[in-house]
Amino acid sequence: MVFEDIYKAYWQKIFRLCMGYINDYDLAQDMAQETFIIVWQQLPKFRNEANISTWIFRIASNKCLRQIEKQNRFLKAELPINLKEEKEEKEEKEENIEPQIQFLYKCISELPETDRIIISLELENIKQSEIAIIVGLSEVNIRVKIHRIKEKLTQKFKENEQ
């Protein structure tokens, strides 16, 4: 497997996973890039016994989980007001997409951390058996969780419409 091909094939997917997890455009890009740095480092060790997509999504989701270590530092340091405004303006510009998309990502990022990963993988059309391997839970467990998360999301969307 050539790194560049992997990069091309997975960049958007990994970015979406990070975005669903953190719901911050810049941070998600950084996390996606860091994921690819790990992929690049580990690629020589990759053996074909595992599915490459499982392998990459494991790296990416573990990267997301590690994010919790850093989060506090972000929260403690409140952004200065002018910076905040700039940031908001910027966000408006780059995320001038359907508000529904924004809402979906916002809802997902508010879920418990592991649920964010599970639903992101599901929405990325990854087979539930593969999600089970990525997360390390049984397939039944994953199916139940996905069902519940989707219910929660649907409810939130309904509430939002009203």
Added chain:
Amino acid sequence: MNSNINFNELWAKQKTGEPNKEELLSKINKFKKSNLKRLIITNLLLIITSLFIIFIWVYYQPQMITTKIGIILTVLAMVIFVIAYNQSFALFRKTTNTQSNSEYLKNLIAIKAKQQFMQTTMLYLYFVLLSTGIGLYMYEYTQLMTAFWGIFAYGITSIWILFNWFYLRPKQIKKQQSKLDEIIGKFEMLNEQLNEKE
């Protein structure tokens, strides 16, 4: 749930510009360099300290065995500390991030606990070795002083060591512990999420 398909579509609409490969490669390079830099700095510190001690040994020609043992203990303290410190970070580099999330989390929790143990034990060892080393090292030179100055020198040193032992050391340990405890707590919380009975 008729909106299932909707979610998938919405999800896929979130796009981002692909950063050009050069940017990523430059990040990879920077990453490589910073790792190398850290390795060099740690080793430099060790080499410089050892050279300094050897210089003292050669230049002042200590006569007594206590002085020599003192020097060895002091160097040992520093070496052990630096090595342990580095190793506790190396633990993370060795974890395989290609494990499943649940294995990975369990692994992280185990590593953090190990790190916690290592840091307190090593700090303890460091202080004991360093204090004993300095105490022994001083002996030869205080012999040359009058009794008053000898006691004075040892008194000042003891006060300094006691201050470290009873004030700085607990403070340092507390700082590390609370940081690690917090992180372990968070990882455990994540792990809990996966263990929930369905």
